Amino acid sequence: MKKYMPRFSVVLLFALTFSLNTLAQQKPTTKGTVQRIKVSSQMLEGNLSGDSADRYVSVYLPASYNTDPSRRYPVVYYLHGYTDDDAKVYGFKPHWMTLPLILDASFAKDPAHEMIVVTPDAYTLFQGSMYSNSATTGNWEDFIAKELVSYIDSHYRTIARSDSRGLSGHSMGGYGAMRIGMKNPDVFSALYLLNPCCLDSPPVPDEIPASYLRADSIKNIDGFRNTDFFTKVLFASAAAWSPNPANPPFYIDLPVKDGELQHAVLNKWDANRPLNSLDQYIYNLKQLRGIGFDAGTRDIMGIPESIKTLDNELDKYGIDHSFEIYEGDHLNRVTERIEKNMMTFFSQNLLFR
Secondary structure, three states, X not given: OOOOOOHHHHHHHHHHHHHXXXXXXXXXXXXXXXXXEEEEOOOOOOOOOOOOOEEEEEEEEOHHHOOOOOOOEOEEEEEOOOOOOHHHHOOOOOXXXXXXXXXXXXXXXXXXXXXXXXXXXXXXXXXXXXOOEEOOOEEHHHHHHHHHHHHHHHHOOEOXXXXXEEEEEEOHHHHHHHHHHOOOOXXXXXXXXXXXXXXXXXXXXXXXXXXXXXXXXXXXXXHHHOOOHHHHHHHHHHHHHOEOOOOOOOOEOOOEEOOXXXXXXXXXXXXXXXXXXXXXXXXXXXXXXXXXXXXXXXXXXXXXHHHHHHHHHHHHOOOOOEEEEEOOOOOOOHHHHHHHHHHHHHHHHOOOO
């Protein structure tokens, strides 16, 4: 009697064989590990906001870190955006991105270019430090460029040279990467800015914006916590760029006081926009091994326009860089950009020996 296999069994066997062959051809995804540590900072001590000087820092160690004890790694410092912290970015809290998963996927494709990635918690009383030196929020620039780098180099197997260190960030973090990077070419040799905010000065409004007037009306921290996002940004900006130790309870000067625009305060803010001081740091920027930046077409706060200006300014000085305006908004393609663009950029611009 002729034997036969039921049709569904043939299909199942074919599907199983195809799946096993496909899996055999795929490279298994290797997973890194994350350590969440605390770093005590002298640079942040005594800040008038009362924020702790003991800061959480999340450290991503690539898959080979624990299996190859003789290997040393470049380090990329990734600065998070406003209202975020390291716990959100690294998956300890719910968030729109989980950086370790992105890094795992990137390094699975290119294990020869595995890196350590470090993110400090820059969430403050005002929900973001702007990565600036300030009596009100503490000396964040110095903490990152000096203390944090020194700590990571002394506690992990890094390649402790500037040409093996990169600095990056998203939104507020992109601003911080540009601000800190252009001042410290002896510490960081490559910069990548994702949707960087605050690079240049917004036009002076014909009428005082409603958010400015709301900020002027807030008199205590509960009022700050209950206000809208853009009004909170004004407080964070003032804490970073117009601190005032003689003006409690916030120890800041806002751009509006008693319903009047404060041009002296706006001038201080303008002085902290990297595009306004770029000419003074051209020599530093020319020392860098690489500069990259991008933003979505539907981004906010004039970000696409500002990086177009940055592109033009770097072209004017003959500084090589990569630049792209892509189809997207402030968030929706950032994970893709980190995996496929930012990490590729650092693999090409950092030294691995």
